Each structure stands twice: as C-alpha cells, then as structure tokens.
Amino acid sequence: MTRPSDFAVSDNPRVQAQLDRLGALSVPQGRIGLDTIRALLDRLGNPQRHLPPVFHVAGTNGKGSTCAFLRAALEVAGRTVHVFTSPHLVRFNERIRVAGTLIEDAMLAELLAEVLDAAEAAGIAASFFEVSTAAAFLAFTRVPADACVIEVGLGGRFDATNVIEAPAVCGIASLGIDHEAFLLAAEKGVPDDPLTRIAFEKAGIAKPGVPLVTLGYTSAMDQALDKRAKLAGAPHIQHGRDWFVEAGAENFIYRDTKGALTLPVPAMPGAHQIINAGLAIAMLRHQSALAVPDAALAEAMHRAHWPARLQRLHEGPLTALLPPDTPCWLDGGHNPDAGQALARHFGRTGANIHLVIGMLANKAPAALLEPLRQRLASVTVVPVSGHACHDLPAFEEGPSIPRPEAAADVAEALQRLTVDPASGDIVLIAGSLYLAGVVLGENGELPD
Template sequence: MDQITAILDRLLALHPKEIDLSLGRMERLLAALGHPERRLPPVIHVAGTNGKGSVTGTMRAILEAAGKRCHVYTSPHLVSFNERIRLGEGGRIVDDAKLFDALLRCEEANAGQEITFFEITTAAGLLLFAEEPADVLLLEVGLGGRLDATNVIDRPLASVITPVSMDHEKFLGSRLGEIAGEKAGIIKPGCPVVVAPQEPEAEAVILRLAQRLRAPVHLFGQDFTAFQDHGRLAFQDEEGLHDLPLSNLSGSHQIINAGVAIAALKAAGLWPGAEIAARGLRKVNWPGRLQPLTHGPLLEKCPEGAEVWLDGGHNPGAGVAIARFMGEQEERHPRPLYLVSAMLTTKDPVGFFRPFEGLARHVACVPITSSTTARDPFELADFARVAGLEATPFTRLDDALADIVACAQKDGEPPRILICGSLYLVGEVLAANGMTPR
C-alpha cells in the first residue's frame, strides 16, 4: 500500500458517515491550518446537479488559452484521487509528494477529531491552492452547496448554478425547490451569479435568494443565450453576438454548458475575447462525459467495428441528455444500442433509464468493485425492466461485453455501446483500458 492510499484510508475512518453536511468541522480545521481559504486566488464557485465538470473544464480551457494559471478542484475522481486537484500553469494534476504533504498536515492539524473524508481532503486542496501561485481558482462544489465543504469562500468573482435536477434527495430534500435552495447556498451578497437553464420551481428559488442577497443575476435565456448555428456555437448577450467553434465535448447539452462557462467568465471579468476563447473551446477535455473509446485492451473485447462511449451521468437529468445524444447518433448512423450500466444505491435507476426506452436494445447490468455502495446487478436489472428496457445482470464486465459480442454476431452489424450510470464504473473502465486522466 503506497503512502497516498494509506493516508486516504486513515482519513476515511475519521467519521462514521461518508456524508454529513455541516460547515462547523471544516471551519475548525481551516482555523487550525491558519485559514488558507483567506489566501486563495480569485474564485469562481460552481454548484448544480449536471454539467458542473463540463462548465469548469470549459472555463479552464479558455483561461489557459489566455495564458492564465488555473487551480481547479473537482470531484469525484475517475482513476486517481490526485485528479481532484489541478495546480497552476498548465492545470497539472497534483503530484504525490505535494498531495501527501498537504494531507498529512491536515491530518495532524485535525488531531483525530471527527471530520468527513470530503471535508478534510477539501481542506488539503485549499491548503495547496493558497500556497501555489495562480490567477484563478475554479472551485466545484462536492454535494449541494449551502453546507458543502467548499462553501467557505466569502467573495467569489462569480457563483455558477448549473442545471438542477433530482439527486441526493436523502441529503438535499425531496422536492426540486429544496434541492435548488441548497445549491443556491453558494450565492454571496453582492457577488454575480450565473444561472443555467432551470425548471421553473428551481429557477424561482435561485432568483429569490439572489434578489435577497442583491447578487447581480446573469440568467440563461434572459441575459445571455447560446445555440448551435450552422455547426458553430453562437453566444449572445447584451454586448452582442460571438461566433465561436463548438466545444470539443460531445452532446447538444454542451452548447448550454459552453454558454454558461462563457457567461461566468464575463461576469467574473475574465473574458479574454472571442479569438482566444475559440482556441480554448477546441481544446476542452473532460473525461468520462460522452467520451469515445477508440483504442485499448477493453475495446478489443467489444465486437469488431463497435462504437463505444463512456458517460458517468447518473441521474434523470443526465439520462435525458445522454439519451438525446444517442438518439442523434442513431439518426445519423443507425446501429443497435446496448447499454452497459452500473449504479450506486443512492441513485434513481428508473429515472435514469426511462429516456432510453425505445432507443436501447438491451441493458447489461454489471457490478462496481471500487465502491461499497454499488447496486447489485440483479436488482439494477429489475429497475431497468421497470423503465421499459430489456436487461440482464452479469457478475463481470467482461461477461457483459462477451454477451454483446454474441448478440452482434446475430445482428450481423457492429453495435453502439454506451457504458454508463456511474463515474465509478467509468473510472474502472478507463483504468482497465490504461487511460488515466492527465
């Protein structure tokens, strides 16, 4: 066991619950560390249910095209914990030595007191961000917003609320408005907030809080918009129309994410102009989100000529976006679609699978080996059937792929395979395929 794994295991044992939303423990630890949260570069804070990572990745690509040094904090990771923390010039993933030192200092400052894993590892991230020079910190919320460990920033350059949908109801509330209220908890008095398209119930809650805090609002569809026009990205706000290339990320929902990212940079005073932004948009990289698998040992286990996609989306909103993309692919180039899926017990499988009814031929349900809260494949297959899909459970990913090979031979045509339902599953696939994010 290496040093990083050993210390992460120790930190995981400091609290009986994986999630226990509160700011008290975080504030105590940050005080013991000398308040690194007060020495950070200017911050753009990002909350929401879907699209947080894509919006963050798009902002990072544009800022780096402008020569800015970006710190980036995201979660969860896909293969290596280090992926959560990117430092400075080139957005390099933190190396083991720096990460271990920061984690050890947090462990010592915490002195064995009760604290969640996300809280103490977020403190380590803030420590690194405070001590390494950068022009901006792109800070992604872990869960919710109001009581999230990242919500220790007093005056961000801008707060961003990506689309809110039902997820983590056990912690955030059973109604969309309640969840939106938790996400909107990152809005700070007088600081601009950029709001992505929302369901009316969520939008009303977000706007009401922003008004109460006198936070200037930049609302998609009202203050700015983004749409595809003849294979280009059109972004329009009160300053005019920008003609830009499409983002390097796949899916029509990435049009909205790119628009929100551009609006956030403008609200934060960091917009570098359309020419530089165009260079950034062509280089956006966010692994595990409609990522094509084009090479590697795992692809060799798929049917010859198969088209393989990975996406870690895991809630009903993500299901709609991913199914829409797969439908667009089907219209352009018809192929039988097979899902290979795994999910955590905290997610809504029926809500995720339902948009694929009439589109997916079959769901192969597989286990997740890297999480203790994974749903049993037999149970997941039952949920898929409730959503109107044919489904079969498998005890191994290789067995699921072998079954798709057999089906493809009967079909007589290469299939389209979507590996989906969990970032943990996507991480396992990338690791098995030798594709650790960089």
C-alpha cells in the same frame, strides 16, 4: 478489498498511508453546516482567504464540464489555473490540479498528512470531503496561479467549498433531483417542492456583490434563485433573460448585453455541452477579476475535455473484446437529467444501444433505462466493485426493455455482446462514475 465510496488506491506508499487515514473518516449521522470545515481551516491559517480569483460552480449535472470550459478558456488566455473537482475516477490526485497539473504524489501526501494531523490534534471530526477541500486550499495558496476553478461537491449551501468568501463569480449548471437524503432532508423555512428546494440549496453559494450566473429552469426554481440572490446581494445573471445561446450544426451563437459571439460547437460530445459552454462564457464575461479574449473562448471549445462524460473509448484491453470498429462510449451519468442527455445524444445518431450498466443501490435504474428504452438492443447488468449496487432483479422491474442479463464484470459483459457496428450498433457503459473509473483504468485511459 472494499473501500469507502470516495476512496482511492495509490501505488505511492506515502500517499496510500494518508488515503488509509482519509478512508477511515466518517461523518456523524445528520451533521450539516460549515462549522467543522471552518474550524479545520482556522487551524490551518484560513487558506480559503488567500486564494487567487475563484470561479465557483454548483449544479446537479454539467458542473464538471463547465469547470473544464472555464479552465480551458483561462489557460488559452495565458492564465495558470488551480482546479478542485470531485469525485476522482481512478486516482485521488485528479481532484486537485495545481497550476495546470495534477498534484504530485509528494505534495499530496504532505498536505493530506498536515490536514489530518491538524484535525486529530484539535479533536475535529472532519469528513473525507472536508479534509480533501482543506488540502486543496492549502495547495492553492502555496503554488502561485492566476485563478481557481472550484466545483461544489454536493448541494451548495452547506458544501465545504462554500467557505469561500469573495469569489470572482458563481455559476449554477443544470439542476435535477439527486442526493435526496441530503438535499431534500426535512427543514423549516425551505421550499417544499423538491426541484425548487434543489435550486434553493444550490443558490446558497451566492455572495454579496458577486455575479451569480445560472441557466433557466422552471418558473418556481427561477423565482427561488432570484430570491436567494437578492437576499445575498448578488446580481443574478440568468440564461434566457440576460444571456442566450443559439445552437447550429457547426457553430453556436452566444449573446448578452456586451454583444454576440459566434463560436465552434464544443468538441465534447452532446448537445448539452453547448449550454455548459454558454454558462462558462457567461461567467467569464460577467466577472471583472481576469480578462479573457474572445479568441480564447473560441479555442476553449476545441480544448475542453472532461473524462467519463460521453467519452468515446480508445483502443485498449476492454474495447479489444468487441468486434473491430465498434463505437464504445462511457458515461458516468446516474440520474434522470443525465439519462435525458444521453437519450438526446444517441437519439440523434439513430444508434442501437447495447447498454452495460452498473448503478449504486441509492440510485434508480429507471433514471437511465426509461429515457433510453426505445434505442436499447440489449441490457447487461454489472456490479460496481467495492460498492453497494443494484443486482439484476432491480433492472427487471422497470420500463419495458430487452430482457436484462447479468455479467460478473465489464470485460465479461463486452465479450458476450452480439454487436454489429455495420448496422449502427454501439456500446454504452453507464450508470456510475465509480464504474467509469474502473473502466478507464482497465482500458488504460487514466485521466490526466
């Protein structure tokens, strides 16, 4: 059965009934702004005004990992943490973590029904994400916790989470071109350069007196962030100017005006995770709502995890289709920034990559193929079930790579691969978080 792009299926009938209602929602073409989510939250008693201290994170790539580091550090420090992220991979419940635990089906069904009923009664044409956001905020006001880690869904300025009025701190992770139809739509008074426009949109989460902690980008992007922060009255804390990370083999050094820390390299694979960890540390050290000891920051490097981002798959029904001891990696990356991160990681290993790829029709295959092409041993194209996606010809038109082949699904693709792990061959399944969700489900690795 074809589902809307963010939909999920539940084996709980009460949850499924609400997911059916949720999946039927649509957004009027071209609608932007926060008026709808504000009207909906007003009908619900404005729960966004009664949240524990909020750590608000935007970005193109790395925001989910940054949220994972924030959550891990706060929990190691003895704090209970609510978390709202998107999208889910397998179960809708993954979006809402209540006091450290994925929301239970009974509570999820009740909250979705409450929000959807309120929207219908008031004639509010809320979107899938607006309803999800409102349900999360309700959950976070009804169960006690010490902090909220909230990930921006799309952009920043007009994202539904941006109704949060006084977060403890805001952060912006890696920036790149993505969701062009929304974030680069023509508008007066915004930057013309695409990357600068992206920075402008993300910096829309800045709030008066609230530290805005960012990475360092291009000069034009940094200037746009400085300008937006100044207009909002937000201190801008920037990597390379106000905080720094220096990578080593087993440790890295984080440094700011409060001093330097030597920390273990994150357990999450990929050199880019050091900068994501650094962003989380900078956010924690530049807010005053909750104290987090240095020891908790160090332990968080070991504990933080984020599924489908350079995840090594365990033994399961899918990996059993490969020769024994074949490393099989999963990544939901689908844009040029993600492609570069994958190329840097596997470039260091010298691996020969057998790529199994599925990409939505609104993404560019070259985003992954171009950065990885020098390491590709084979390319197998699979569909992304339930979604409009690229077929084989779209992958044949790009950069010079081994001739792509098509398979009906990931299982067939893995069965057909000729892989020699003794020669350094690895398998990488990538191109879509929706594909990653299917893979995790079929390999028995449900995110918890």
